[in-house]
Amino acid sequence: MALKQVLYTELAPAAVGPYSQAVVSGGTVYTSGQVPIDPKAGKIVASTIEEQTEQVMHNLKMVLAQAGVGFDRVIKTTCFLSDMNDFAAFNGVYAKYFPENPPARSCVQVAALPLGAKVEVEVIAVQG
Numbered sequence: 001m002a003l004k005q006v007l008y009t010e011l012a013p014a015a016v017g018p019y020s021q022a023v024v025s026g027g028t029v030y031t032s033g034q035v036p037i038d039p040k041a042g043k044i045v046a047s048t049i050e051e052q053t054e055q056v057m058h059n060l061k062m063v064l065a066q067a068g069v070g071f072d073r074v075i076k077t078t079c080f081l082s083d084m085n086d087f088a089a090f091n092g093v094y095a096k097y098f099p100e101n102p103p104a105r106s107c108v109q110v111a112a113l114p115l116g117a118k119v120e121v122e123v124i125a126v127q128g
Helices: 049-066 084-097
Strands: 005-007 022-025 028-031 074-081 104-109 119-126
Touching: 022 049, 028 049, 049 084, 049 119, 074 084, 084 104, 084 119
Parallel strands: 074 104
Antiparallel strands: 005 022, 022 028, 028 119, 074 119
Protein backbone atom coordinates (compact mmCIF):
# COMPACT_ATOMS: atom_id res chain seq x y z
CA MET A 1 0.00 0.00 0.00
CA ALA A 2 1.32 3.44 -0.91
CA LEU A 3 2.13 5.90 1.84
CA LYS A 4 -0.24 8.38 0.26
CA GLN A 5 -2.80 8.56 -2.49
CA VAL A 6 -3.18 11.91 -4.23
CA LEU A 7 -6.76 12.81 -5.14
CA TYR A 8 -7.98 15.02 -7.95
CA THR A 9 -11.40 15.87 -9.35
CA GLU A 10 -12.37 18.22 -12.16
CA LEU A 11 -15.51 19.03 -10.12
CA ALA A 12 -13.41 21.21 -7.79
CA PRO A 13 -10.92 23.93 -8.69
CA ALA A 14 -7.50 22.81 -9.83
CA ALA A 15 -4.65 23.66 -7.48
CA VAL A 16 -3.29 27.17 -7.98
CA GLY A 17 0.13 26.13 -6.69
CA PRO A 18 2.31 23.08 -6.04
CA TYR A 19 -0.14 21.11 -3.92
CA SER A 20 -2.83 18.43 -4.27
CA GLN A 21 -6.56 18.92 -3.76
CA ALA A 22 -6.39 16.15 -1.18
CA VAL A 23 -4.23 13.30 0.02
CA VAL A 24 -5.33 10.04 1.66
CA SER A 25 -2.99 8.26 4.03
CA GLY A 26 -3.89 5.44 6.37
CA GLY A 27 -7.62 5.93 5.80
CA THR A 28 -7.46 9.62 6.68
CA VAL A 29 -8.34 12.27 4.09
CA TYR A 30 -6.50 15.58 4.29
CA THR A 31 -7.85 18.28 2.00
CA SER A 32 -6.00 21.38 0.98
CA GLY A 33 -7.72 24.62 1.80
CA GLN A 34 -10.49 25.49 -0.62
CA VAL A 35 -11.19 29.08 -1.57
CA PRO A 36 -14.42 30.01 -3.39
CA ILE A 37 -13.19 29.45 -6.93
CA ASP A 38 -15.97 28.38 -9.26
CA PRO A 39 -14.39 25.39 -11.06
CA LYS A 40 -16.28 26.13 -14.30
CA ALA A 41 -15.30 29.81 -14.40
CA GLY A 42 -11.82 29.21 -12.98
CA LYS A 43 -12.12 32.26 -10.73
CA ILE A 44 -14.01 33.65 -7.76
CA VAL A 45 -17.45 34.77 -8.90
CA ALA A 46 -19.27 34.99 -5.54
CA SER A 47 -19.03 38.28 -3.68
CA THR A 48 -20.72 37.92 -0.26
CA ILE A 49 -19.33 35.85 2.60
CA GLU A 50 -22.42 33.62 2.40
CA GLU A 51 -22.00 32.98 -1.33
CA GLN A 52 -18.27 32.41 -0.96
CA THR A 53 -18.80 29.99 1.93
CA GLU A 54 -21.36 28.02 -0.12
CA GLN A 55 -18.83 27.72 -2.97
CA VAL A 56 -16.05 26.65 -0.59
CA MET A 57 -18.27 23.98 0.96
CA HIS A 58 -19.39 22.77 -2.48
CA ASN A 59 -15.75 22.49 -3.55
CA LEU A 60 -14.93 20.51 -0.41
CA LYS A 61 -17.92 18.25 -0.99
CA MET A 62 -16.59 17.39 -4.46
CA VAL A 63 -13.07 16.69 -3.16
CA LEU A 64 -14.40 14.55 -0.31
CA ALA A 65 -16.60 12.63 -2.76
CA GLN A 66 -13.46 11.73 -4.71
CA ALA A 67 -12.25 10.06 -1.49
CA GLY A 68 -15.59 8.28 -1.05
CA VAL A 69 -16.65 10.28 2.01
CA GLY A 70 -19.03 13.08 2.91
CA PHE A 71 -19.23 15.79 5.54
CA ASP A 72 -20.45 13.23 8.07
CA ARG A 73 -16.91 11.74 8.06
CA VAL A 74 -15.16 15.07 8.75
CA ILE A 75 -13.43 15.12 12.13
CA LYS A 76 -11.60 18.48 12.01
CA THR A 77 -11.85 21.71 10.05
CA THR A 78 -9.63 24.74 9.92
CA CYS A 79 -11.35 27.91 8.75
CA PHE A 80 -9.71 31.14 7.67
CA LEU A 81 -11.62 34.42 7.39
CA SER A 82 -10.24 37.64 6.00
CA ASP A 83 -12.58 39.56 8.35
CA MET A 84 -13.77 38.21 11.70
CA ASN A 85 -16.82 40.46 11.35
CA ASP A 86 -18.02 37.79 8.88
CA PHE A 87 -17.93 35.10 11.61
CA ALA A 88 -21.70 34.94 12.26
CA ALA A 89 -22.62 34.91 8.56
CA PHE A 90 -19.96 32.27 7.87
CA ASN A 91 -21.29 30.11 10.71
CA GLY A 92 -24.82 30.37 9.30
CA VAL A 93 -23.74 28.65 6.09
CA TYR A 94 -21.14 26.33 7.64
CA ALA A 95 -23.66 24.92 10.16
CA LYS A 96 -25.87 23.61 7.32
CA TYR A 97 -23.12 21.18 6.35
CA PHE A 98 -22.69 19.81 9.88
CA PRO A 99 -26.24 19.61 11.30
CA GLU A 100 -25.34 16.91 13.86
CA ASN A 101 -22.15 16.10 15.75
CA PRO A 102 -20.04 18.83 14.14
CA PRO A 103 -16.30 18.27 13.85
CA ALA A 104 -13.64 19.94 15.93
CA ARG A 105 -12.78 23.31 14.43
CA SER A 106 -10.37 26.22 14.47
CA CYS A 107 -11.39 29.53 12.93
CA VAL A 108 -8.98 32.42 12.60
CA GLN A 109 -8.76 35.77 10.90
CA VAL A 110 -5.87 36.17 8.48
CA ALA A 111 -4.38 39.24 6.81
CA ALA A 112 -5.26 38.00 3.32
CA LEU A 113 -6.34 34.91 1.39
CA PRO A 114 -5.44 33.78 -2.13
CA LEU A 115 -7.15 35.64 -4.97
CA GLY A 116 -8.79 38.07 -2.54
CA ALA A 117 -11.11 35.41 -1.08
CA LYS A 118 -13.07 36.14 2.08
CA VAL A 119 -12.93 32.52 3.31
CA GLU A 120 -10.86 29.34 3.05
CA VAL A 121 -11.61 25.99 4.68
CA GLU A 122 -9.61 22.76 4.92
CA VAL A 123 -10.84 19.50 6.43
CA ILE A 124 -9.63 16.19 7.77
CA ALA A 125 -11.98 13.23 7.30
CA VAL A 126 -11.84 9.50 7.89
CA GLN A 127 -12.73 6.73 5.48
CA GLY A 128 -14.41 3.44 6.30
